[in-house]
Amino acid sequence: MTMAPVYLVDDDEGVRSALSLLLGTYGIRIETFGDPAAFLARAPKLKPGVLLLDLRMPAITGLQLHEKLAAIGCDWPTIICTGHGDVHACRRAFKAGVVDFLTKPVDEQVLIEALQQASGALDVHAERAEAAKLVAQLTDREREVLDMVGRGWSTREIAEALQLSPRTVDTHRANIAQKLGTTSVAEFARLALIGQAP
């Protein structure tokens, strides 16, 4: 499994260089930022990756940065690191969609596992975004048909349920196959599941 790039935002120079060094030994691509504002400005141009944010920074907290990033569309998996181990901040972090919450100093094992999980989440995230993009091309009627196909209904059953002729249903299926780029019923089911889920 290839690791997504990691973006580390921490105001402490020592922490930045140590973590760069450590993650480097794992072959993980890492980019570090000392200033949250600078990262916020760069983020839209960056390749999707995992965010490793320090909770306590001057002027802006890791949580606030996370919210601002989400607001500009960088809703990437985020890990918050803190020296505080503060339960309140922790609770709010999970509510805000942060995938993990680590207490500093972080043991390498814990950190690598969290990063791998976040990277997997990013893959799912990308996959879901792709599926959603495909499903979004369908008309309402096609989406209905896709849903029924995904549940294992036959053309005749769909035609009866929707009060259409079997030929019309087949036409819909052909259009769906073309728009989604696959004729596999299993793939239909997968795309219907992840592409339509909120």
Place this chain on the structure above:
Amino acid sequence: MMLLPIPDAASPTMPRRLTFLRTSAALAGGWLLLLVAFGLYSATSHRQALEQDVSESGRSLQRAISQRVAQHDAHLTSLSALGLAQAQPSADFDLVARSILRFYPRVVAIDLIRLPAGEVVSSAKSADGSTVDPAQVAKAVEGLASGKAVYGADTRSGHYRLMKRMNDTLAVSLDIDGAKLIEGEELPRWAALTLATADGPLIETGAKQPAASSFLARTIRFDAPIASATQPLRLSLQRHVTLAELLPVLPLALFAAISLAGLVLVRSLLRHRQDAAVARAAVEAASRREALRQHETKLAHALRINSMGEMASGIAHELTQPLTALLSQSQAGRRIAAANGLQDTPIDTVLAANVLQAKRAAAILVRLRAYVGKSAEAPGVHDLCRHVADIVALSRIDLDRRGIALDLDLPDAPAPARVDPVEIEQVIHNLVRNAADAVEQAGRADGRVSVSLRAAGQTYEILVADNGTGIADNVLPRLFEPFFSSKPDGMGLGLSLCESIVERFDGSISAANGAGGGAVFTVRLPAAHETQTQEEAAE
């Protein structure tokens, strides 16, 4: 935190004594007025009673005398009828005359006179009857129509005559002792009485007194003619009244004594109440001061505890960063060593030991944090308005002394939020104190700190603003960092503590420079869905 000196209530003794004297004088004056009014009232009513007495006895005497003099007219009529019935005056006339003398002792002599020569035809006399001068009678009735009577003076004082012409040849004369017109027991003992004719007094009793003319002590008079066509008499009564007589000494003294006793009682009750009120006020002031001191002590205690926690937390945070670097670097070092075939060499062992020591230090920090982060039970719902008002009242004592104005602006409705009231008070207290320091540092004479609370959607905002010089741009981003302070002797924990507390209740705190210069700190706290606060529940 320094315990603020609370000013003692001013000593109430001096003004109290003055007040007491004033009210005493007023009461004494009132009492005197009351006495005078009571005296006037009783004198006037007594005098009216006396006037009525005099006029009533005067009238009844007048009535009695009028009846008596009318009897004289009746006697004359009877006598002349008898005298005319026979050519010669008979024994009948004499008989009737004698019985009149017997039954009416004031008629002392009855004479029948022949006209015009003036000789006595018949005469009846009682013991003190005088001898009539017939010529004088003849002269008195001369020119008088028959059956008419006339009054005449008598030679003896106190006597008068009543004469009647019967016809051309006869006249009858009565000698009347005026003193007997009033019977002894009828004479009023308390008044001077005069019954007089035009020629002089018939009766005169009581010493003549000079007419007094003072306000109340005037002489009471009764003066009336006796209703008779033939006997022109006049009755007068005089009652001299002295002030001493009018003033009822005993009732007045009684009234004075009773009212004085009443006043003294009222005065002592008043004084007692006053004393009680003063004592109560003193007790209340003392308990208020005590409550303030307790509040301060509670705040100071919370501040010590929280400051300790904040300090430990700050130290932990500061140590965490280098520790993180140390651990990660050591772990990276071991991986680099392994990649270069240096596993289990002394350098790897040293790095492994570093990893262990860093983890050990981290564990200590975890324990430290767990110790200071031990938070109390879940906060209840409290009215922010009340606690902001409380802490502003407490801070006001300090700011007043420093000559800094403190404004408070609260909404009318309560502001329920889920907080620990003492900790929130501590936050506001810190902000107000910082604001006061800033104002003082700016050296402003019109130093002013304003605290306000307002609802903004589902959030309450508490603003603490001052009119100092504001916050420098390079300080603003680091304001809430632990151990960062712009004050020379500051530890840099105050605002960091405020932030920790506010965040514990899911709130936030921010700082900015106000439009008119000076800093504005805004504390935002989520509104509680429950509207009943614990303060209300307790009430």
